[in-house]
Amino acid sequence: MESLVYIALFAPLLGSLIAAAFGTTPKTLFTGIVTSSLLAVSMFASMILLAMAVSGAYIHVELMEWIGAGDLYIPFGFVVDEVSATMMVVVTIVSTMVHIYSIGYMEHDIGFNRFFSYLSAFVFSMLVLVMSDNFAGLFIGWEGVGLCSWLLVGFWYHKKDVTRDVNPSISPSWAANEAFIMNRIADLGMLIGLFLIYWFTGSLQYSEVFAAIGDVDMTIVYWIGIFLFIGAMGKSAQFPLHTWLADAMEGPTPVSALIHAATMVTAGVYLVIRANPIYDVVPDVGYFIACLGAFVAMFAATMALVNRDMKRIIAYSTLSQLGYMFVAAGLGAYWIALFHLATHAFFKALLFLGAGNVMHAMDDELDIKKMGALYRVMKPTAIFMILASVALAGIYPFAGFFSKDKILEVAFNEQTYILWFVLWVTAGLTAFYSFRLIMYVFFGKDRHTEWGAHPHEMPNFVLWAMSPLALLAVIAGWFEGWFHGYATNLLPDYAFSDATHHMVAMLIAVTTAVALGGIIYAIVRYRGNGPKKPTNVNSPVYKLLINQYYIPVIYENVVTKPYAKLSSMAWSIDMKVVDATVDFIANSIYGAGSTARGLQTGNLSKMLRLMAAGVAALLVAAVVYGTLR
């Protein structure tokens, strides 16, 4: 059993190291094959572990001590329980498919070997994140995935910086740095959360912390909950730390599918789920998380409505779905959050990989208004993307229906009707923008021949790599009942009130109606030659949305530029005040010396006169001092 845990964990690392050994040499196909096979090994090991977890096993292994200082003891310890086994299986399935897919997608890239090394390193970090038995181990994975994300977003680092009008992400290297720094801001919150946990519970091990959390002062638990959530906000790109996610689309598309849709960005949700004993104590913090989640769900969906960049649309939809997960987790329905996390990982990865196929066919063009009628040439891709979109929209019997509907029910059950309403509207928006994309890309008028694209379908093995995800996007939801029973062995169950039970059919009908409405409206509006009444691109609302509510510009003007100015000022102060003072003191001493040198003439009569003056001065001083006493 122990060895299975280590196989699942270290197979991707081994693959990464092997690929890294060939990192600077030109493409060698076998790096792709080796890393993919090792990931498949990890995937099968994870599945066996999941099966064990299902049958009630709880596996805890400790590899060795990492940090021991004072009373602090941090081991490399790993745990396979209901939550981590689920995460492991989701992560390894998506990763394996993405690896195989990438062999085709990155075929002509000179950084082929390097790419696989980074990608497998990412999977390793992600597994460390979800498998660790303590907060510090989670932090290792947390920073590890951040590093890999930096490397992979900036994969095409040679591109030049351009202005925001040309490319809202400026350049891959810029986007990579933005992502890393934004995440670091959140990581500070996370670190402070860790410090609080350590000083008030005496440990960082989950088991000990959760056992002791009941005895900790409520105010402290509040702060722990808040600071941990700040950490989660960075990784899961919640407002106001969300801008990096859309910019991270500069990375190769398989990376977007794996890291920025299916796995890494859900780490924040995972953290909240994992720390459920903490959030159970402080429901107010949970409520705040839910509100922010609902806000982000809608906020992101609105930006997706008008965007023309295929990957950005999907990125905003990811953001929006993360909002849904946080609503569930914040309201205490942890297993539902985890369930949506899993189904979302499958259909969103599928959607992104489909987008990658389209990009390949379109010579890396991303503007959906330059595509159209691709259904004819790319039938399998089109079907995959439609499947994923239907699942995302939450139509029965696809995966998204089960998990997303449950979240709406939770919001309703908690009598937070505003949250419910926001999510309900967002469900409609989601359906609309997903099918706007589908219509623009696959149907309607052919707009790509005029600029000379030669669309073609991807090789068969790439499509085969996508098919398991497609299958899961369809059927994953059917396991809802089973998953409920399984996950709540560890996570607290969520009880629906009777009132909600009576309303369920109604709720489902209303939600499905709005989703179908969105889909139908999108189909009607964008079929044929496109909208009869085109969107007014000069309207203030459109401008607001297409510019992402001007938030990146605001950040640049309020944070980045002032910081640069302030830094230059600090430098001037350092040179012109601090250092100048030092030099001034040194010069004064030197100057005093030079001046005093004039006294040392060696002239005897002058010396005697000076001596007499000195004696007189001393006498006067003595007399004055004496009388004063």
Place this chain on the structure above:
Amino acid sequence: MDHILSVLIFLPAVAGILGFLVDKNSAKTYAITVAAIEFVISLWLWMSFDGTNSGLQFVEMFPIVSSFGINYYVGVDGISLFLIVLTTFMTMISLMSLTITDNVKNLVLSVLFLEMTMVGVFVALDAILFYVFWELSLVPMLYIIGAWGGPRRVYAAIKFFLYTFAGSLIMLVGMLVMAYLYYEATGVWSFEITEWHKFVLPFEYQLWLFAAFFIGFAIKVPMFPFHTWLPYAHGQAPTIGSVILAAVLLKMGTYGFVRFSLPMFPVASVYFIMPIAILSLIMIVYTAMVAYAQKDIKQVIAYSSVSHMGVIMLGLFAMNAEGLGGSIFLMISHGIVSGALFMLVGVIYDRKHTKLMSEFGGLASVMPKYATIFGIMLMASVGLPLTIGFVGEFLSLLGFYNVSHTITLIAGLTIILGAVYMLTLYKKTFFGPVEHEENRKLLDLNKVEMASLAPLVAVVIWLGVYPKPVLEPIDNSVKSLLSFMEEKTEALETRYDNSDEALEAIEEAKNIIVVSQNREAE
């Protein structure tokens, strides 16, 4: 091996003197050989060191001026051990990577003399001996900067010398006063640090003496606002000078706090936590900003050193085993990482004779190996877990959190601001298209450079994944240091019955010094 420490001190010095006889063409090889032998001996010291024993080991003593209690008295504990190994390791590596050919014999011999003084500082247990090595270390460095430095080398070298020298004179006065107070109380003269540790000093004297030592150490660290000699020294020093300066010389200041200030003046140390913490915060935040504003790669690294030293200072004054141990570990890791970064800057300086970021760009495509190693060191510098940089930074901040929430929160900005200036540097230098055509011809790391950088990479990862071999002996010594401080504080309490200020300070010290949470809970 009863005299292993003396061998460690004097081997480089004797070899240095003999080195004058060596032919100038083989001087570099000779120096590397000596440094390698020295390094092996220090490893041997580490191997034979008993990590579970928190006391002083390999102690040697013989009198020099017995009427005044001045002795040749040396020994190591878990705190100084790794600073010694760091010294010998970095000296060896920096000699290996040396590319200067002009007058190289004098340079390498200076480095050997410098090695003697550095090892001497870390093993000395007699205040006068400590002071002698401390001051002697200025001379070779003055020469290295002044003779092989950049265009303003003389100004920079003199500034470095006079500034630190002025500080250490005040420290010397402090030492003499301390010895006199000891003489008054006991009737015998002694400069033995271990004797001074046992001597319980009245609170008022603690404050004054703490201040005197503080100035000496703070200039060396360098703490804000005494840091401005550093950018000049780094800016003008040759690569080897910067490497040793950043890796080892700065650590002498923080080591001084551990060896003198904390155990000798425990109550004053606690009394001054806040002012020191505020200076450290300024170091962390303000110098990180100054680093961001730099156009010269080497200056970024120089200011980043000051910023990281701020974290070390915070950890030192955390007054618990987590923070203090972490801070000492951070001294080691900062030594490795900043040394490596200065060596990396040296690599492109050798090729292009400029260190301005604007002269580069897109180097990742031209020099992939170089970019990779720079990337690893960058990640260690910003404290990524599983690199050496994380352990110390995490523990230092964790430790200080027990003293002050707010200050730690602000100090934590180091993980953000550090990433900001380092990633910006990396982007400007390595990412983007190759802007300057002539840069396309830059050669990637050669074998010599690889051979000197590869061990640093190995250490960065090894101690990041498995810090225990270093952390455990440090932890043992730190715990005994802290319980010692606690006992001394309690001993002092019994002597006061009416001085409110002193009692308040003592009470405060008793609260803040934490040897072990568990022990106190029991």
